Amino acid sequence: MNITRVSDFFSINCLYKTRRKLSDIRLVDFPDVFQPKASDHGWYNLWQEKEYFKAKKSSNKYFTMILPPPNITGTLHLGHALTTTIQDVIARWHRMKGDPVVWIPGLDHAGIATQTIVEKYLNKTKGIKRDDISKEEFLSYVWDWNHEKGSRINSQLKELGASLDWSKEHFTMSKKHSVAVTEAFVILNERNMLYREKDMINWSPSLRSGISDIEVEYLRLCEKTDIEVPGYKKKVTFGQIVEVAYKLKYSDEEIIIATTRPETICGDVAIAVNPNHTLYSRYIGQHVKHPLKDIFIPVIADDSVSLDFGTGAMKVTPAHDPVDYRIAKKHNLEVVNVIGEDGFMTEAAKPFQGLPRFLARDKIISELSQRGFLKTIKDHEMMVPRCTRTGDVIEYILREQWFLKCESMAKRAMEAVRNGSLKIDPSFHEDVWFSWLGNIRDWCVSRQLWWGHRIPAYRCNFENNSTWLAARSEEEALLLAKKLYGNTVQVEQDSDVLDTWFSSALLPFSSIGWPSQAVDFHKCYPLSLMVTGHDILFFWIARMTMLGLELTEQLPFKEVLLHGILCDTQGKKMSKSCGNVISPESVINGISLNNLNSLVKDSHNLGILSSSEVKRTISVNGKMFPNGILDCGADALRFTLCSHNIKNSIIFFDVDQCRTNKFFCNKILQACRYTLLMTNDDPIEIPKELSSLDRWILSRLSFMVDSVNEALTQKLFNKATSAIKQFIHYEFCDYFLEGTKVGFQSERSDLILAHRFALVKSLEVSLKILAPFTPFLSDEFYIKMARKLPDFSNYNSLMEASYPTYNELQEYRDLNLEERMKNVIEVILKIRSLLTGLSKKLSFEVHIVTDSPKEFDVYSEHINVINAVSRTQNIKIIPSSNYVRMKNSIYDEATNTCSIFLVVEDEEVLEDLKNKLRKRRLRLEKKVQSAMEIKSV
Template sequence: MYSNQVKATLNNALLKRKCHNVYNNHRLNDFPQTYRPQDVERGWYEVWEKNKYFRPKEEAEKSFTMILPPPNITGTLHLGHALTATIQDVLARWHRMNGASVLWVPGLDHAGIATQAVIEKYLYKTKGIKKSDMSKEQFLEVVNLWKNEKGQVIEDQLKTLGASLDWLRVYFTISDHHNTAVTEAFITLDKRNLLYREKKLINWSSTLGSVLSDIEVDFETLKKKTDLEIPGYDKKVTFGQIYEISYNLKDSHEKLSVATTRPETLLGDVALAVHPDDTRYTQFIGKQVKHPLKEAYLPIIADKGVKKDFGTGIVKVTPAHDEFDYSIAKNHNLEIIDIINEDGKLTDQGGRYKGLPRFIARKKILTDLANMGSLVSVKDHEMQVPRCSRTGDVIELLLKEQWFIKCEEMAARAFKAVKNGSLKLDPAFHEKTWFDWLSETKNWCISRQLWWGHQIPAFYCDIDGKTTWIVARSKEEAQIIVREKLCADVEVHQDSDVLDTWFSSALLPFSSLGWPTKAFNYKKYYPLNLMETGHDILFFWVARMVMLGLELTKELPFKEVLLHGVLCDAQGKKMSKSRGNVIFPENVINGITLEKLNEQAQNSFETGILNQTELKRTLSINTKMFSNGIPHCGVDALRFTLCAHNIKERTISFDIVECEQNKFFGNKILQASRYALLVTDDEPMPTPSYFTPIDLWIRSRLAWMVENVNRQISEHNFSKAVAAIKQFVYYEFCDYYVEGTKLGFKSGDQNIILSHRHTLAHSLEISLRIMAPITPYLCDDLYSKLSNKLSNFKFNNSLLESSYPTVHEVQELRNIPLEKKMSEVIKVILSIRTLLGNVTKKNDVGGIIVVNNADDLKLYLDNINVITAVSKLQNVQIIHAENYKRLDNSICDSFNLNCTVYLVFNDDASLEQAKKNIENKRLKAKKKLEIMVKKHSNTSDDEKVKFQKKISTLEEELKRIPLTAH
């Protein structure tokens, strides 16, 4: 059976076993008894960095390149960032172990609007200082100190998460290099006539004092009257109402009524408009009405754009603050009156309301209209309130001159790239949204009125009383252009505005790799292999990266986009500070008490990150969700939990309970490792020529896992990869195989023992390698410890130096017919466990498995050790049906089995109690089913599907109580 060399090795091993029991406790002296994440994680990141595992391998034949979506420096990382980092790190580690040269570039985003808003809150809350109290230089000094502090915390958080980033390449989106890239991009777009400056209606946030692009405006839908918190107002402001206002017709006693949701803009009205075919008002076209609040008359004009069914069918025209009204004013050559200032207060045109904040002016205007009898009615009205995504401010449309990028041609190319398959979106259902958005893309307003950001490389001067703009790399270059090309000797001044943050971020796939200079070997690493990010920034970022990448580099910046869902809490609500349900990764990793959680929230309030309402909600959520605090779970359990969800869904619900359970999974693997050391010794483990059925089965299932995990990771189906790992490692290997081999190791049969030893060590070794990209700390730590004592564990500093298990490595182990047979054995074990669940005194029962043919008899006899060990039933017999005489003192189960399983009782009282327990389960299941059927019959058609699923589940549960007493 064995060669002479192998026999000699085995004989030495047998001699040692005569001196030492198979359960070698001394081998566990320096091995941990339980899984303690803080011990496992200590020091490993330093090992990985020291050995330069995160740097690209220049000699590798294949490569894989990504950039980390740069976290904003507004604060520290939350679980949403942890999700992104974990997904990307799993891919980076998987590709490295598969032999690829991996470049994964870290970075930080200056986040112009968001950062400036946070710093302003921080300064006012902690020091009572407003931005207006400081010079630009003083303010930027504070921002830079903030950036350095938060940037270091973010880097430490990413390292704690195990993110294997190449820190030598770390970038910051407002660095000198990135400023060069931004300037080059701006100048290139200008040269290609894709850049222009124009006065038009833009989205304005008075809280920020800046323009916003269309996609930075959130539209909050209100069904009825609703009071909203608005920055700068002590009391909530009412929305969701429509006001009907009457106008006196000039030289007539008649009145015309106009419905509006914006009475605060009344003093900016320049006309009333009706549809030319609206027979209610055709006789008034060309006439005038008296303005109710000032000495002025407004013309009544006809325009086909007016909706006859909105309000009264008459609209007031306020061209300086509404897109539709602006178009009417242009068509009819009407005056344009600015009524709202950049600070959100009424302008000099506001008459007696001048200088009032717009929503306070609204209240006063409504009061005055009511007093003069011009306020006809106030009704609830469904409407959409445009709000700043950063501050919650209500957006105003103001007429301002700004810089815009022409997007039509670039959007068409980005559209085509997905349409023809050059660019893949994963999951594919995002394609429809991609096509819809790019089909309707407007020109992009890129000016921002901030201090923090890339100052626009454009300069202006006055020539013959007219402002002229010059796009240039520097003031000196602009001055030369003015003198040489415009023949003028005037001073130039740089635009004080900065560029939209998303403009610089859109360049990152190539600017982070060195574009437009030759730094970092840009040509070697560009384009990226993959862009992975949340689907909520598909248009903010991904579409713009594709548009500018194609325009500026003539290449797609990446060939594939992986979009993950928005992280939500256990109740399915999106995590946000406004909801108070944000979870920080370090609180899951290290654990935290409720008291400390509340202290964190209080500190965020005291530094201006949370307002009073947000603090109150956070404290309430903490008490509701984490009354006992958050348990200490460790990094690997957090990573495993994040990967266990289908990241391709639109939302991902994170539950701390799942994370804690996955920490127990880590302990399960550690205990399996301890078991391997107990039943082995330091001798080499040659491959036996004989394997027991359970060993052959687990080797086959090992091959199944390796094949599945590789395929699922390659297709970015991380939840399916995790499910395959858990199915094999947790259930099949730990629950069935490890338990099922215990009697074999005690049997004294050397063939069985050698088969078990080799299979156990082999399965554990491959399992740790296959889990390494997902749970790197635990796998490196266990593997390093086991490598000192198990001959087949070859370890050199880290599993990052090992190869990832491949299908080729294990394909010969697959045995599907055997798996089908063993599935029957597992069903029998589960059946015995189910029966035993009804038994109080388990020592008083024995088991009989009655089979109907010789093949099944052999199958169960061959696996009697497994059945006995795993079911925890010590006395089990296998009997052919011809030889079985039914016993009265038994209960049985044959549901979904190829045999019948009996529990035989020695005690009548235990038997009767078991029957009673079974009947109680049946009655409970029937009662639940009856209630659900009743609910199903009394519910709407939309709800019937949900209830039918519950009914089907209960019916199946009832079938699974097919226990009959004899």
């Protein structure tokens, strides 16, 4: 039926509304608007009840992944949601492809982070400090914290739809995992890969523990800056360099040194100068007077001293600087410790003993000034090392610790990447891999905490001697010690605990049974894929690789997918210190600004956030979410996270994109409603002939399915979601559905059958394709549609379904038709653009003018689609040879051979339209220019 009059167009809408009224019973399960909470309700429980997350017994190897275990320090943030969503999409896709999937959940005890936050909690809520209670009492509080936070984290994972096999859940402080940790330590010790030695480590005085490099962040200062430091009522000044004179023995001459750490001067044991220094090299071998002690210290030559830093001479303080310590070892210098593990000055720092280090700094500067040795104090660029957990300024101290030899393990890990056995995706991270592992230092695995795996090493005391051995228990240690040193020997376990990263590095094999190696161990190990953020490539991925190769003689995984760091729209990493952390449930369920700020205050009351962090977070919330956050649902959040190029180093997250994708979910709902209105309960026969519109949408469906599978194979989630959205939102909903309204209004049974077939087929496949990305919505809509459409398969959930493949749909692919329809779409877009802002009540016409006979036929064939999608009936298709342009018109080119003319009778309206088009074109040109400038940079 060819409709050319506006009255006919309105009759279609009237018919559509009438049909809706008559068919309301078919829409009883479908709301008018997408409601995320209604879609999410109950599905996760069903998935668990049906045991979809458990891999069926298989003779084949399982597709295995492990979820990077969240720390039990609090709740999940959007960074966790990103990792979880990526892995869940992969897991669901593989299940629907028929692969047996084992995806392992777990929690990390996070030694330093958890101990720190529980200490803050106890101090804030109960007025208790760690030193006020026994170790056992403190650990009981930590276990209570663990149970509460662990339960909350698991609830969050379920709310996200994470299809984890909960029967395989692990905890890195469980007895089972403790057995693996102990076994690993003992084996490494037996292989002579562990040693105990005094060395320079990162030390947090407020924690009174050594910390790993990843727990240290460097604050860059360009000038004098006051910083909050735990334990100090007033802020402490940094960003200054002090010049001090050291007078030569038997001379009035002096050497000027520059230091940013005058509090360590009492520990100076030498002055080091570069042998090529034009001024100071002549003093090498002489001695200078210590400015604060009645002693003389030597001037030594060392080519590691920079000629450009400070004055070119440097004080050597071996106990408090890694570089100085290496120089001291090289020159056999004394090591004098003047700052204790508690951050207070030691006896060696008299007369400043007992003072906090930064208060001592001020007094030392004052004393130097009084003695005439202080030359200048100037602003100076510097990097201040701070503990990420406490905000404390790191000290470098010498302490006896356990170290793991890493050089040989690092070589094997590098070779695995070099020979292709281990794939790192994206590959540009390989440079970091080789750089870190090629310059690796031995790993300090000792931590001075109460919470963690106690090191399974025992001091053996016998006949005024002492040595160490590793054992699986105190009984085993004593038995072994007696064999070696006699029956009078006594054993005492090391009070330190192991670095959390040590226990976490075992997870690929410890979480699936090692060291016992259960029945399915070899089917699950190595893992098929490891997914995590690129920021822990060295601290976790590399260490898992090294220990996996060493302890199992296999790589722990075949492939590593590294995603970027989630940042806000300004490019700032989401963190407590920035105040821009967003929880997944705030996006899923929505939250008002008042409630958002109330959560912040609650965290402060529990000791989790400091006063400054609360102030900063409330300020950021007001700027980012002045109206709160709209409830978007888990599906919209998941789809948004996947729509980013996760392989970029930085991922910019904008909550508004979630809101947009909620509208996309609503678009899918409306497509379901339309499908039900245009069909009945009868099975749909395969049509003998399809219209070009139906053939086109099925061809595009085939292309979309192929594109999504290819994108998922390459882990390009943004390309997968883009292909899905392009098809469902634009091609299916905007063009196809609108284009079929005329056919459904006609009396042509063959056309109605063809439309119904293409409509149902496209929607059925689309909901399956969406299932890994939007599992709640897909199950909710698909199962409800299946109750009324026999052509939908009868599943309890799409987790029982097979994922669509190109092979199933390739018969519909028609490239020539797609090319023709591409021109139709271009025409529609140009018409829409020209009509923007034009009232439909005004008198106007649209002329499609082409000099191509083929295009003329295509536009004529699809005039109903053009009318419907353009939402106007005043359209004429005219060969260019017969066209005379009217004065009161504006035009735009649709293709090389086709132009669109908009004819408007009212000259004033026409002029207004021209102005709007000019402004729009200028805006677009500016955007293009801006994009080009950014690209060139």
